[in-house]
Amino acid sequence: MSTNKTLRKPREIIDRKELVTRLDEMATSGLSPQEMRKRLLAELKDTYRRGHEVVRQRCLEGRVNGALTVSENCYLMDQLVVTLYDFVTTHVYAPGVRTKGEKISLLAVGGYGRGELSPYSDIDLLFLLPYKSTPYSEQVVEYMLYILWDLGLKVGHSTRSIDECIRLSRTDITIRTALLEARWLWGDRKLADEFKQRYRAEVIAGSGLAFVEAKLAERDARHDRLGDSRYLLEPNVKEDKGGLRDLHTLFWIAKYLYNIQDVRELVDLGLLTHQTAQLFIKAQTFLWSVRCLLHYLTNRGEDRLTFDMQKEIATRLGYTDHAGAASVERFMKHYFLIAKDVGDLTRIFCAVLEEHNKRKPRLRLRRPKQVEGCFLVDGDRLNLKPEMTFEQDPLRILRLFRLAQTMELDVHPNTLRQVHENLHLVTTLRSNPEANSLFLDILCDSRDAEGTLRHLNEAGVFGRFLPDFGKVVAQMQYDMYHVYTTDEHTIRAIGTMHRIEQGLLADELPLSTSVMPTVQSRRALYVAVMLHDIAKGRGGDHSELGAKVAQKLCPRLGLTPEETETVAWLVLHHLDMSRNAFKRDIDDPQTIADFSKLVQSPERLKLLLLLTCADIRAVGPQVWNGWKAALLRELYYRTIDALSGNLSAEARDVRVSRKKDALRASLSGWNDAQIERHLALGYPSYWLMFDTSTHQQHARMIRRAEERNETLTIDMTPQPSSGVLDVTVLCPDHPGLFARITGAISLLGCSIVDAKIITLTNGMALDSFSILDPKGELPTSHDKQRRLSETIEQVLTGKRNVSKELVGKSGTLPQRAKVFTVPPRVIVDNSMSKTHTVIEVNGRDRPGFLYDVTRTLTNLGLQIGSAHISTYGERVVDVFYVKDIFGMKIDHQSKLKHVREQLMITLEQEEHGPAKRKAG
Template structure:
């Protein structure tokens, strides 16, 4: 396998000059004295180190100053390492271990394998070497190999190596697929070339021959397993550029299979064989070059062999690669969109290429062969080729463009995969879809696909990857591969949309009845099924256009819906749902549904039970499709309660009566669950909770609370109430529930929040209840910094202990949290969220509603609630929401007399103090307490 030489190679390394520089080594070792040998080795190391350093500097200078070509960088690094290895070999056999003549058994060939073998040398790539021998190793070859490796290790190179004879290589290649793959990439560097030629010849003759289908199947299974491990989506917002779906390893798989079956050195050679078209080969080269360039920047920025394109490095790579901010999209978002489009191209190449190879290996007739025979029945104008759906003739799409859509519907109806040659024809005929956008029949087929009763997301995703979805619906193409630069959204906009459609389908089928019981029930009551599916399709369609995507999306809906065949009424419903698709979650998660004003305002917004049902289902589908771990039972309970309260209001039931009835039902359920406890104690306990408690917690949680309180009172008999902390791991949701029962006092909420943060917990939700006996019962939903449940016994013990100390006042919470905040991972520090305090004066008739926004970090909630304590206000209830790097805390406040705070001057003070508290907490976490205190003093003087 030959590789391209970099331009001006001697500016990178001059092997001849380096060899001449080391000619004096013969004199140093001629007398055989140990000190002479040591001096020779030191000179070799010094010269090689200098040459390696100069070469790397030149390669980096070219990369960062001459256009940043990853292909050129790989060629330069490979050339540099080849020359270093050649020099080390020559000085070793010439000066350190000279021999006038070597026996056959003492001959040695050095070959590059792995990424080094195929010329994919990034700044911090490993060096994989094969020392190839004719027979078993001799003392002489062992000395030579050892000497070369010692110098390379001393150079700081990460070297993987093996020393094998030709026969050993063949034997291990037969037994191990990984070694066989490495042998495919083996490239001659230096030494006895005849050994390299012998290995290559025998590998193909004795190992590869006749095993093509086996190798193809194994590599496809290996790829699928890797994809599953990496999340099985190419649209994850922090992709692994090497192992992720649509990454470099997928391209490697194509290359390995092509080399195994056709002995090609590069994918371009497959054009001559008819396996790839020229455009497909060019697409492969462009994708590889782009990924190499991104990976090179990633290595240089990280200073190591990093493969994950995390949030903190994405803006830096985007800037280095020339992606600038534009009015509708930031530079980093434009860069990542390009990345995901390349990943999609890699997926298309992989699917079509591997399918074609599989078909060829099984000797199936290719569609491009004239006069081929189909052995199958007709399916709605299509035919079966084996077990795959195909077109009956190459001109099918040209003669009947709507077949481009019907193909996917028929395939999905019959559970068939589509023949690779047919997919190739689809790609070649995508331009014909433009003329179908206003075709009623074509739009009817699209609606059948969108609203299919059987997993519509599966076929919509295939249509998207084939380019059909976006070409037929240009608005969808605009959000294809579009990322949102935050830590909340896990997928690109198009992938999120398709997943949301899949969630809606599973709600309708009953597959999510356990997690979404209300949505599963009401989805069948709603009359506007088509409108619901289209609203899910369009709910994020206007993202990235600048402005409110809900408002702009509603405008898009009014244009698109008539084209799709929806009636005026359905169009109006879809536009309203798109406009309001975020409102139900905002109200449920950030408002107190026990406040009647919340229900009145939300009912005035939705206006009808039909729209309420549709909005609930859309909201559930939207949230569940955001990413793993976003949906949880707490959010489900809040949405469910908002739905029932609003439904009762809309149909005219007096909510107070209904609320009393539900409270009594909850109490009766708890009586039955606590039948083993003393009845008098149970009745006393039932009198402690206000209605909000009974309506916001399910019976299981209330039972756990009651038993915790009963146990605490029993153990503290005669000693007065203390602090009780209970924890429960919910592995299914990946969270830990922390329940605190203690006497109420000023600043309690901030103390608990600070203790949890200090113990390594990140609060994702909180429910705050003050009982009638002046005790508080607060439930916090907590995760680790990594987004997992705190489930290790020692961490739970530390959490309980820290909360008790925090409530007891024995910890310097502010100082400890500031120190902890400075240890945030780099990816979390990549985001800046300006502090923002919003006062919702009309949200409640009885409380002042304050919303605080900022960047999530340890101690954020502590800082905010501490400021509220110093403002002498009461926190009646709170909603704590975390959206990736952004935290939104909503508090229902009263003054110390229990009245709503509405004086303009007092509200301005609250806004100023909270804004300052968030800003100072961010400053303290970044720069330390001294800087924050100085800023605080300046802010205080300015306010005065």
Template sequence: MSGLIDISAPKTAAADKASNKRGLWHRWVVPLVSVMESHEPPLDMAEIEAACAAIDESKSAKRRAAMLALLRDRLAAARTQQKSELTETKDGVIYVGLNAWMIDQLLEILRREAVRATGGKPSEDMAIVAVGGYGRGELAPHSDIDILFLVKNKVTDNLKSRIEYILYMLWDLGLKVGHATRNAADCIDAAKEDQTILTGLLEMRHVAGDANLSQQLSDMFGAYVDKTKPLQFVEEKLAERDLRHQRLGDTRYVVEPNIKDGKGGLRDLHTLLWTVKYAYRATSLIDIVDQGILRASEARRFAAAQRFLWTVRCHLHLYAGRPEERLDFEAQMVIAPLMGFADRGGLRAVERFMKRYYLAARDVGNLTRIFCAAMETDFRKRRKFFQNSFKVSRDIGEFQLQAGRISLSEDVLFRDAPLRILKLFQLAQEHDADIHPQTLHRITRAMPSIDAETRADPAANALFLDILTSSTNPERILRLMNESGVIGRFLPDFGRIVAMMQFDMYHSYTVDEHTIKALGILHRIETGGLTGVAPVASEAMPEIGSRRALFVAVLLHDIAKGRGGDHSILGAEVAQKVCPRLGLTPAETETVAWLVRHHLLMSKIAFRYDLNDPKTIEDFAAIVQSPEQLRLLLILTVADIRAVGPTIWNGWKAALMRDLFSRTDAVLKGADPTVIAQGNADMARALAFEKLVGQTETGQTETSKTETNTGATAAITWSAATFEQHADNFPSTYWTGFDVESHCKHAALCQQFQKLETPLLIDLSPDQGRRATEMTVITVDDPGLFSRIAGAVAAVGVNIASARITTCSDGTVLDVFYLQTIDNQVVDDAALLTRIRDFVTKAAVGKMRIADALSARWQQTPKRIRRFPVPPRVLLSNNISKTHSVIEVNGRDFPGFLHKITRCMVGLGLQIQSSSISTYGERVVDVFYVKDIFGLQILNERRQQHIRNALLAVLQASDENDADEIRGGDAA
């Protein structure tokens, strides 16, 4: 089986002619051969040999140092040339091939020098064999060099010295080397015990030394492989691949993918090559085509995907200066222009680059299915991974259901009736079955048959709508339809968002993957799977009358992203065209268009604006118009948010959504929002009275145990008089802003505050349900207090999710902050809570240099966050509230964002009543309800513009290029 190590170019004229017919793709998958045919050697062996001959041989230590300097210089020059060529050609194939060739030459030089240095006989039996990726003839800039020192029998002292000389020289040259020393028999024994070694030998290649030894090992290894069962190796490799995918999230559509080990990455292509080499004894991709496993067109896709991934990996290694495989946001921004991507068609360069990446990753998935189909057909023995025809087959029309998989009869063609493609997926969904890999392969080849006529066919649209709205979870089948290209072909508008990256730190998936996940979440809401985390949406689902419209709206809600405008407005226009084609009624079409148009509205209102302000509820209800649309919008919003990423939804957001839903529902059913607000305030006050005073009068003592800045606990007994005195100290908005448990807790804290010698009380209460820690601060009112507290919290490294300021009539304030860790979790670490308390205490009394602390935090902020372009924006409106001016500030998040903004507002003479903070990855949106120093809205247009300009100046000064600005301001 010597062909396993043969990656050389075809030797015969006929073979050369056949290779030329195959085109450039052949060169892309054999990089070492490609560069050997088209380039000069990376190292000038004759020049190096002459330079070596001129080195003094009298003192070995000096000679070694001189050799090291010589080789280091020549390697640096070769690498510079390789990097320059990569920049010019944008072709990673050339780089990995030249790099492997360069190491081949280096090893030959070192082998010769080792012979000279150790005084051994040149004929002494040893070969240097490349294995693994280096054996394939591909070597990324910082990849390990895996080599086997192959000896004939045992390692003599002279051979040991020779090997050590080579290794120490390689290490001193800064190379990472994976090495082993064995004879041929030991190699076979090791391969039997360790599949990693077996896989490495599968790609062995003779580099230097005794070629006969390499051939002997190749023959022995081939004989061993011939005796094994191919499918056992294949199963183990595919199982290994699946575990790797699970470890990295099991999706190829993450926004910061691992280009080597992630799903759809280079390792998946390597796995395919290993399995085909082992199962078919193939020596190259050409063999795979010649054996009929792949068509030439599919081989070109394989080659193109591999070439693209090689190029990305080379750029990533060079950018990171190490063997980095994670393509993070910062690397994406750097590499996109290097690979020739520019802004175009409403997409930024980096988004176009990443879309190309995801399409390559999808091609890798399709090729995996093709390989599996071939092996399924060719190896019929039943194994764990490959189910076969020994189980009874059941006919379903033209299809067969066998061993849990659907297939189309061999004598029936998809292209003759493209409707069969959609029918196949419907049956797979109905029977909870997989689709046979061979059948998926046939779908890929029949994709052009899904044309305009098919898209206009009412039967085809009815089938697609049935799949989408089935009572069986559509997520699995829709993802399979998407990865095979069917959805994008059937719905061209959806095809435009396939593999589209959302370049921010908020979204975790591509647009199409996010959409499919949202549909899966919608199904879970409908079936009661999310009752615990989304109870209101789960209760509303059975009450809706427009179920089909809801599922279609989820499918289309992001359909117009990347078109250079408001995707909600543009998406509604797309819905008006697509829905009738799918068979929806005019009423359903209008519902879908309305939902797509407003799919961001509910979360915007809930997370940014004061839900205790009657006008907020009144305006929202005026847009929603009906309880049915309110229910639909709630469910769509929950599905949308939960599909953004695994940590986005939390109890805090759920509580806000429930609050907005219940208040708006009451208004839509005829209640007056002002009356609701006042009634809620009176009811909340009465409930607090009942809980505190009522229990005391019946002989029950209400005990509120709280952890404060003194660490003490207090048991408070209330009378009607003390409660009324306490309650009159708060405005009516306070009573609607918190629940009764909070009112009781605050009452106890206020009583305790009155007994403190120092007028400052800090209470920290982790709330696991909301995934936030509630921090209550009671102290004497001070215009800069809110800003200083915000700065202290930021300096600790904690985020403020929301804040509410209550100014009492006695001159004190009760400020409540909801704190989260940087990954949106509750702050419950004891040491961190203590640190928060210390920082806030110092800040509240003006004994902390907040600017210095924030400067230190800024230095720790990842560069990738600083590099995200987030245009600053400030909006001021008097239409959202009847009593307050509402200021919305948008910008790139940075340590102390809230501190700097609120400090500016204090300087402008604004009183902040409440604040909500919404963070979307690198972007933050803060909304403030403010009044002027007279307690009125800001109505003067010149003053409004002055406020906007001042706040914009703060945001612009916070650019990373203005490092000193992070330290700007006074010591407080």
């Protein structure tokens, strides 16, 4: 795997000759064994520290070259280990005339054996013996290991005879792989040569194909375990799909089969082209560079490219801001394109191996059969007939993937290589009606559209056929909300839509599952899913720009004018349903009226619901939850009612009366006087805000408090259907109550996703909160609920001071979130509700954010009617429905301006950290 890089001034890293001279002088100076060990450790530690720093400075201060850095680190370690071995066997345990059984050969194995050593990687050593261990060998090994450990190195080691190495290699694929890369360092050279000869003759011989299958299966299992995507926005440079480990796997296979030391030897053997070998080296060097920078900048063996490291590494590698793309986004796009290159290399290697080793497919049950004239089914894979080419008919490229989809077959790696070599032909298909029809068939087919589109994307066909899609390939979205690149997110959204249609998500998405068979615009829906983020990264509103792309592209794909209009509308409004559900009060009739006016028809509402659910679920594995599902369902049902005239036809007082009647009928065991007294407690808005089951729960809670003469009652009700815990607080109303409760909840790290503030006619407050625990889950344990209840009670009774306790609190956001800046923003709107002024507050998430904002609103003399909390990674968006102290909307422009200014002051102060918060 070597890149044959010549070391730069190696004596600056370590001068072994000078080091040996110092150690020899020390060893002959009459020191005691204890003092000699102490001096030896000090000398080696100083030498290692200076050498490590030289390599580090070269990497960080010059032009980063990962290939050189790993070679220089390896050189430093080689010289230290060899010097230590010589010192121990010469001055500490000199055996005199050594017997054959006392011979030792020191070998580097694993990545260190390959000659690549990242700054904080493990050093794997094999102490090779001719027979079993002797007292002499045990002493040498123990002395060396303790010195290396005391140097602060992570050393993996084994002491084995040749027979043990051979036996273990036959039964353990991990050991076999590590020993495949064994490199002699020092000691008995003949012993090392004997091991290598026997390893190749007794382990490798006749086992090549089994090794290949084992390593590919191991790779597939690793991909499955880590998420099976090379487009995660915080990738593991070593282990994730498209990372260094995938290149290692290819090199191990080539080395096992062809006994090579450098990938370029495969060119000489006629197995790879020069361009393919260069692609391997380019990808390897880039990933090495990133990994070395990660290690040096974090001062540990860190392999995950987290957000806080991405900006710094982008700068170190020379990326700069360009129009429409920040330096970090350009760097990460390059990273994902490199990861894609690693996938291309895997396909090329597999094709070459199969062709040159006559490796039969695992499921080859019959002779190849011809299908559709130019293709063959060879086992379980689709292949282009040898006499056929894509140049003869470029349409064959799309036919290949369409046929593989309909027949549920893989495409042969050799054919994929030919596709890659002929990508320029795809551009000729853009205006071909048959090609566009084939593509639309792939997109809308119920048989694994996601997998086929991903293969099209990884083969480079998707972006060539749809250039607008090509612009978002490998495009990262630099925030903590999105998990995948834009192209991967889009393909996953399409896969989610197909799973909805197939009924596979009925438990999680029952409404979407029931709605899907009733839509009339199925093709338009799938095209809209494909195009909903097509204009990201262009600057401006991607929804508006995407709608323009849809208007241009849909006719090319063969969609009718009506379908084109539907797709463009869906792309333009693909965020509006989630905005209304998560950021607006859907109990406010104005919200439903405005949203109904937007969608206009039940068909569009259905399509928007489906697109919204698929979009959110494809953002990342932890983004969708039951609360969001419940809000979207409620918005859907209320809008359907409005579109059919059910809400507008029924007066407000009639609906209030019906709600009261429903509760009256359900309160068994209550006499008429008790019922009427309770019904008189709620203002009309209260009855319209909750369903009957919630009204029942409130009635029981209020009655219990009255019977016990309690001034504070806290009720907690898990809502598994929406995935939240409902926390209801009943106590005398007073200014600042809502803020203090939100602060108490923040102390335990819980997240408030929704809140409703009710004042009863008797002056009592009935405040309701829907919360999630710090992990974004439903707090189900009684212990968690008990601690939450106790904290709220302690805060409301003055036993705990929220402001003081929140100062310096780190919260649940990881340290890497601090790299993001979220400009504070306050929007005050009087048009969204007939009864309330709506205030939207945007800022960076942190402990106590909601507490500080609500305390500011209270200090401004505002009454909060409801709060709707949304968190998008590092960004929090809180929406409040408020009235003034007289229970009216805020109409005066000067007052509105003052509200906005005070909230901005609060947000801007808190951007400097919670330590700036004034206790109060």
